[in-house]
Amino acid sequence: MPKLTGPLNERVIRKTAGRCRERGVVIPTFAELRDPDKIPEAIRNKLPGVGMDDLHPLNLFRISWKNDPGTGLFGSVNALELPAAVMGVEARVIGLVGQRFPTGAHKVGAAFGCLVPRLVSGEFDPEVHKAVWPSTGNYCRGGAFDCALLGCRAVAILPEEMSRERFEWLRSIGAEVIATPGCESNVKEIYDKCRELAADPLYMVFNQFSEFGNPLFHYQVTGPAAEEAFAARRREKGSLAAFVAATGSAGTIAAGDYLKTLHPGMRVVAAEAWQCPTLFMNGFGGHRIEGIGDKHVPWVHNVRQTDAVAAVDDEDCLRLLRLFNEEAGHRHLRSLGVSEEECRSLSLLGLSGICNLLAAVKAARFFEFGREDVILTVFTDSLDLYRSRLGDMRRERGEYRDMDAARDQAAVIAHQGLDGFKELGYQDRKALHNLKYFTWVEQQGKTVEELNALWRPDYWREIFTEEIGPLEGLIADFNREAGR
């Protein structure tokens, strides 16, 4: 039974392909997103004339880690090695940079992974359906953007306390916006709204927490990009020690599943907020790291591949946002040997990127990684989406002074402890798997048989490596029908 698409609806496929032909929409394959050299020259030649964030169908080809804003084409994987003087650990930490995706965050990829299988199989009919994007963060921005490029109608659902930038941008690209009560970790309220909308067959909900297209994108595209970033910076004796990903929907962490196929000894570390330590100790609560930690274990999290959990204090993340982006912060970092350019590059880390950085510090200390060890991680979005947070902190806490910078660097990074860090054994992983029961079986209509199937490693192998071939075939057929 395929998990990525429903049964094919030839009539809708033909109709949708016709729409795409009229609008000049070509849907990239996952192979093209992974390796832009595979994109036909006729398409590549047009890309420099299209702005990175334009609502232009060709931007579907920019759902890629390799965008080069200088040329409008593609280069090597966008990645940043954090300066050793910032990290304070021997291991090297390299993060993929999500800021260079259209929308400024990699979630356009997850949304693409969820929408496209249903579009090319005819399950989603753009003339009938509205695509609903429930999200606490960038996923609904990504979904709304992808819909705009593909000519589909989008409804974004997100908590009312999310940053102002997100709401303004969504409205500006024509999405319908629904604000649900609460903050980052109020996912139940989002689900309730989805259930209400789903009662109307006009709405098709793309739930990133349960759609396998989400981790599929990261397995097929983010994982290989991370491997390339590692290979390009690898030193003679260097080895890949860990992949760290803060989990929201647990899509990104599937890149770790891919990396493990190449580096079986490495560890996959899931990060979350200390204020909502669901993976660490079945905890709950509100927190301020936008995009992650939602008081439940996502259906699509292959917990059997997660080796450790790091619960990171959200206050530490906010303090580093200031250290990394205020003048006094840069002054202090320069005094520690960080160059001007390196200081500026720290604005490529949004709050969850900073959370990943701190989880990497904990992992390096816990596993005693040395200078030959490399930790890969992801900087999902950048300061661009949190400027209002910086302004808020300036107003609430006052100007950022030299003393604040010295305190934050010492307390948050140099003395980041092992609290909230746990290595997982077999039963710890099984406990996380079992926790899915309460959300997914009791509340969201999954069966116990389906849940049990998720514990089988071959279940995931089928999705990530066997179903992709037929899906790529469907995309190619669809494009042919659309006159590519």
Ligand SMILES: Cc1ncc(COP(=O)(O)O)c(C=O)c1O
């Ligand atoms: C800013 C940010 N960081 C991290 C994540 C978590 O990524 P994932 O949902 O793939 O686990 C998200 C998800 O929306 C996000 O928006």
